[in-house]
Amino acid sequence: MIQSFxxxxxxxxxxxxxxxxxxxxxxxxxxxxxxxxxTDDRDVIHMEIGEPDFPTPQLIIDAGIEHIQTGNVKYTAxxxxxxxxxxxxxxxxxxxxxxxxxxxxxxxxxxxxxxxLALGISVNPGEQLLLTDPCYPCNSxxxxxxxxxxxxxxxxxxxxxxxxxxxxxxxxxxxxxxAVIASPSNPAGTLIDREVLKQTIAAVNALDxxxxxxxxxxxxxxxxxxxxxxxxxxxxxxxxxFSKYFGMTGWRIGxxxxxxxxxxxxxxxxxxxxxxxxTHSQYAALAAFDQRTLAELELRRAxxxxxxxxxxxxxxxxGFDIPVKPDGAFYMYANCSGFTDDSYQFAMDFLETEAxxxxxxxxxxxxxxxxxIRFAYTTSIDRIALAMQRLERFINKG
Amino acid sequence: MIQSFxxxxxxxxxxxxxxxxxxxxxxxxxxxxxxxxxTDDRDVIHMEIGEPDFPTPQLIIDAGIEHIQTGNVKYTAxxxxxxxxxxxxxxxxxxxxxxxxxxxxxxxxxxxxxxxLALGISVNPGEQLLLTDPCYPCNSxxxxxxxxxxxxxxxxxxxxxxxxxxxxxxxxxxxxxxAVIASPSNPAGTLIDREVLKQTIAAVNALDxxxxxxxxxxxxxxxxxxxxxxxxxxxxxxxxxFSKYFGMTGWRIGxxxxxxxxxxxxxxxxxxxxxxxxTHSQYAALAAFDQRTLAELELRRAxxxxxxxxxxxxxxxxGFDIPVKPDGAFYMYANCSGFTDDSYQFAMDFLETEAxxxxxxxxxxxxxxxxxIRFAYTTSIDRIALAMQRLERFINKG
Ligand SMILES: Cc1ncc(COP(=O)(O)O)c(C=O)c1O
Ligand SMILES: Cc1ncc(COP(=O)(O)O)c(C=O)c1O
Numbered sequence: 001m002i003q004s005f006x007x008x009x010x011x012x013x014x015x016x017x018x019x020x021x022x023x024x025x026x027x028x029x030x031x032x033x034x035x036x037x038x039t040d041d042r043d044v045i046h047m048e049i050g051e052p053d054f055p056t057p058q059l060i061i062d063a064g065i066e067h068i069q070t071g072n073v074k075y076t077a078x079x080x081x082x083x084x085x086x087x088x089x090x091x092x093x094x095x096x097x098x099x100x101x102x103x104x105x106x107x108x109x110x111x112x113x114x115x116x117l118a119l120g121i122s123v124n125p126g127e128q129l130l131l132t133d134p135c136y137p138c139n140s141x142x143x144x145x146x147x148x149x150x151x152x153x154x155x156x157x158x159x160x161x162x163x164x165x166x167x168x169x170x171x172x173x174x175x176x177x178x179a180v181i182a183s184p185s186n187p188a189g190t191l192i193d194r195e196v197l198k199q200t201i202a203a204v205n206a207l208d209x210x211x212x213x214x215x216x217x218x219x220x221x222x223x224x225x226x227x228x229x230x231x232x233x234x235x236x237x238x239x240x241x242f243s244k245y246f247g248m249t250g251w252r253i254g255x256x257x258x259x260x261x262x263x264x265x266x267x268x269x270x271x272x273x274x275x276x277x278x279t280h281s282q283y284a285a286l287a288a289f290d291q292r293t294l295a296e297l298e299l300r301r302a303x304x305x306x307x308x309x310x311x312x313x314x315x316x317x318x319g320f321d322i323p324v325k326p327d328g329a330f331y332m333y334a335n336c337s338g339f340t341d342d343s344y345q346f347a348m349d350f351l352e353t354e355a356x357x358x359x360x361x362x363x364x365x366x367x368x369x370x371x372x373i374r375f376a377y378t379t380s381i382d383r384i385a386l387a388m389q390r391l392e393r394f395i396n397k398g
Numbered sequence: 399m400i401q402s403f404x405x406x407x408x409x410x411x412x413x414x415x416x417x418x419x420x421x422x423x424x425x426x427x428x429x430x431x432x433x434x435x436x437t438d439d440r441d442v443i444h445m446e447i448g449e450p451d452f453p454t455p456q457l458i459i460d461a462g463i464e465h466i467q468t469g470n471v472k473y474t475a476x477x478x479x480x481x482x483x484x485x486x487x488x489x490x491x492x493x494x495x496x497x498x499x500x501x502x503x504x505x506x507x508x509x510x511x512x513x514x515l516a517l518g519i520s521v522n523p524g525e526q527l528l529l530t531d532p533c534y535p536c537n538s539x540x541x542x543x544x545x546x547x548x549x550x551x552x553x554x555x556x557x558x559x560x561x562x563x564x565x566x567x568x569x570x571x572x573x574x575x576x577a578v579i580a581s582p583s584n585p586a587g588t589l590i591d592r593e594v595l596k597q598t599i600a601a602v603n604a605l606d607x608x609x610x611x612x613x614x615x616x617x618x619x620x621x622x623x624x625x626x627x628x629x630x631x632x633x634x635x636x637x638x639x640f641s642k643y644f645g646m647t648g649w650r651i652g653x654x655x656x657x658x659x660x661x662x663x664x665x666x667x668x669x670x671x672x673x674x675x676x677t678h679s680q681y682a683a684l685a686a687f688d689q690r691t692l693a694e695l696e697l698r699r700a701x702x703x704x705x706x707x708x709x710x711x712x713x714x715x716x717g718f719d720i721p722v723k724p725d726g727a728f729y730m731y732a733n734c735s736g737f738t739d740d741s742y743q744f745a746m747d748f749l750e751t752e753a754x755x756x757x758x759x760x761x762x763x764x765x766x767x768x769x770x771i772r773f774a775y776t777t778s779i780d781r782i783a784l785a786m787q788r789l790e791r792f793i794n795k796g
Contacts, residue, residue: 014575014608016522016544019663022670055469064678065463071453073648109507109650112673124414125523125545141670146414147523147545177412210412250471250677252507252650265417272420272539275510278676279648280462 021144023137027359030347034357045387046379048357050186051249052330053378054300056284057293060248064284073279078271080107080255081282087289088255096228106256106266107277107285111216111241114256115142116273118237121258121265122210123148127177129212132163134333134364134372136186139214151176154367157323161188161333164196165203178210183226184217187364187374188333189308189326191226198232211236216254219245219297221328222305235259242281244329245297246288251281304330307377307384314388315375318395330377333361337371339395347373353397354390419542421535425757428745432755443785444777446755448584449647450728451776452698454682455691458646462682471677476669478505478653479680485687486653494626504654504664505675505683509614509639512654513540514671516635519656519663520608521546525575527610530561532731532762532770534584537612549574552765555721559586559731562594563601576608581624582615585762585772586731587706587724589624596630609634614652617643617695619726620703633657640679642727643695644686649679702728705775705782712786713773716793728775731759735769737793745771751795752788 027048034044055061067073079085085102092100108114115138123129125147131140133152140150153171155161163181181200183192192200204211213229213236229236241254258266270276287293311332315322321335340346344360351357361372377384425446432442453459465471477483483500490498506512513536521527523545529538531550538548551569553559561579579598581590590598602609611627611634627634639652656664668674685691709730713720719733738744742758749755759770775782 014520014606015660015663016518016520018522019519019667022666024662024666025669028669051473056466056471058469061466061469064466068454068459068462068466071456071459073454073646074449075647109676110673112671116671120414120543121417122412122414124416138670138673145518145667145671208412248471249473250674252672252674252676262413264422265413268417268420268422269543271423271426272536273510273514273543274650275508275536276648276650278507278650278679280678281676 018144018147022141025137026344026363030351030357030359033348033351037351037355042355045356045383045390047375047377047384047387048359049376049378051378052244052247052300053380054247056247056251057296059287059290059293060246060284063287064251064280067283068280076276076279076282078274078276079267080105080277081286084282084286087286091289092228092230096231098228098230100230100257104257104260104263106258106270107282108254108256108270109252109274109277110243111214111239111254112138113274113277114239114241114254115139117256117266117269118212118239118258119143119146119148120269120273121262122237123177126175128173128175129177130163130168130171130179132161132181132185133367134161134187134361134369136182136214137363139180139182148177149175152365152367160190160192160324161185162190162192162196163200165199168200168203168207172207176207176209178212179204180212180214182214182216184221184326184328186217186329187331187359188324189329189331190324191221191224191327194227197227197229201229201232201236205233205235212239213237214239216241216244217329220301220304220330222301222308224327226328230257242285242288246285247297247300248281248285248288251278251284253277253281253285304377307381308332310381311375311377311384318388318392332375332377333372334375335371336373341370343370343373350391350394354394356387356390416542416545420539423535424742424761428749428755428757431746431749435749435753440753443754443781443788445773445775445782445785446757447774447776449776450642450645450698451778452645454645454649455694457685457688457691458644458682461685462649462678465678465681474674474677474680476672476674477665478503478675479684482680482684485684489687490626490628494629496626496628498628498655502655502658502661504656504668505680506652506654506668507650507672507675508641509612509637509652510536511650511672511675512637512639512652513537515654515664515667516610516637516656517541517544517546518667518671519660520635521575524573526571526573527575528561528566528569528577530559530579530583531765532559532585532759532767534580534612535761537578537580546575547573550763550765558588558590558722559583560588560590560594561598563597566598566601566605570605574605574607576610577602578610578612580612580614582619582724582726584615584727585729585757586722587727587729588722589619589725592625595625595627599627599630599634603631603633610637611635612637614639614642615727618699618702618728620699620706622725624726628655640683640686644683645695645698646679646683646686649676649682651675651679651683702775705779706730708779709773709775709782716786716790730773730775731770732773733769734771739768741768741771748789748792752792754785754788
């Protein structure tokens, strides 16, 4: 007995210390329960899911299949297919009116791979990056992966859930290496203001820091367009992906733009940690910038906008507080303090009674998280309407 | 001028320190030159490439396409499709006669992703892992990615280019956390002996260390089979992949088996750093264990064996020394000291004059690397024969 106890104790000593600081997704518990309910034939409405419900656009599918049919699914260059890097550069010219050299663009396994690469070449153990709380949890966990510190700055409606130059200056310490923003943000769906972005980048540059801009929800903006960090400085890391706007989550493909000085290191690291991104996903993505694909995506954007408006009105009507109307992504971060002080329990109970899955605030940080839940409008308006009926019934019972 | 110099100096200060310790692939220089030669219509024979020339087996292609056609290429569970994890578990039962619970199996973006995950959950900054020199360079660079130390142990024909229990004990220091082996090895193609593997694992376990076994070339063994580390202990990390034996390099899919105590941490880290492995690659891989696919792979194995024998005889005949006849993978690590003391220059000159690309020893370490080159037999016997004619001419001129 004692023997075996000792062995276990030793074994868990073997775990890297960083694993203690990396949080699992709490929503996974909900997902597990949702699956069980579905096995029992309950009709679960999924509003916890961070991916578009639309299929991958047909031209992208066709391009992927065409490549696979050659049988020639071999490693590509580490930085990606040259023609894909060129097409991405072309997209910056066309969408943002910005010239970015293809040399600075690295194709990666999703924005996830882009973060891995960006932080791998720029963050030393003990260095801190500033981020918002709430934020997408992986972004802070990538910092911890490299034994850096996530300096979480509580934000709220006052700054549209975004960082500002003032917040940067106020929280900067000798250990701070840079700052990460995401616009539109996850979970709040809010955009950073053009001027604020410009000043925030300037503040970080003045402090000789690194600036990381997560632009994965670009394209999914309603009534306007997001601006890219690259419009204001060449000295920024831009993280983007084919996952959300382009409807390619499961293909695992995204990209990273690095400052010139980081190109060599990014190339080296990409060779070593990825070898390359999936080949067929890269060939498929070549069709993502086709005018016909973009036209289809714009229709989807309109559909997301309609869902946003519908959900927003309904949540307000039911008594949730949404301090800033979200401009983008497909999320709404709703204050539920009118109903509960424990949003996790609220989400669990709602799932159990009404079979609707939503994500508890604590998946996004600690800043008043127990009063917030995230609703994802990644399902049809009909389903959202049904979810609202169930929510109304749930609240009235409670 | 001074201003701009200062800016550059600051910028490169911003690079993470680990990037200085991570080497690029020297063979990339050769590849670039090879591409130029091909543009000039030279017929380059590629013997530098670490991937099978065979297309992905048809059933795997069909399964991948079938999934893509649904349009439903969404994120999967972080650890992979449950049915794929079960199939991999089934493969261990069938091939190795070993029961591994699917819970311990994580589907990853290649063996590369498997290493990232395994070291991410087990290596702290400053900790050392022991490996062979020569070895596959990424394996030591993954350690450096986590600010650990690659403790390279020079090995040669005496131990079949493999570690032994004695070497482990001899090189173990207070900072040592574990040891990595690869069998069949890259670049030598040599197998670790069954008894030696068993004793090596026992030695590492006795020192309370972590043992990592890179089994990516399993299946590509000629006249026998490799044994898996998992046959001797549950307390090992096994890294494997669909890339080589299964002919799926560009699909970026592999797997990792972790000890029980690491399951929770692996799950957490996989969620955060990958979200998941490419969905269509996972569906495709479901067809990898089909009896018809395995039958086709066994024909390819026979073809690789014939190439190995042919290349081995020819290199010996031409005066190269291959101290251990390789048993597996598709590499031959040949001593070229009869012709040069600078194998990199030799490879460059050979490419320039005769348009055959091979990989210089320095891509695999520092241990007598300037006297070695790696030949990959990832091209047909006809092409290998032509390469041998060119090699003979090159040597006789030199
Ligand atoms: C803000 C944000 N960044 C990055 C990602 C990573 O996405 P992917 O790796 O699929 O590109 C996500 C996914 O949900 C996200 O919400
Ligand atoms: C010994 C060894 N391990 C791991 C890998 C990584 O392969 P992949 O990520 O394609 O599975 C390679 C690729 O060449 C290799 O030779």
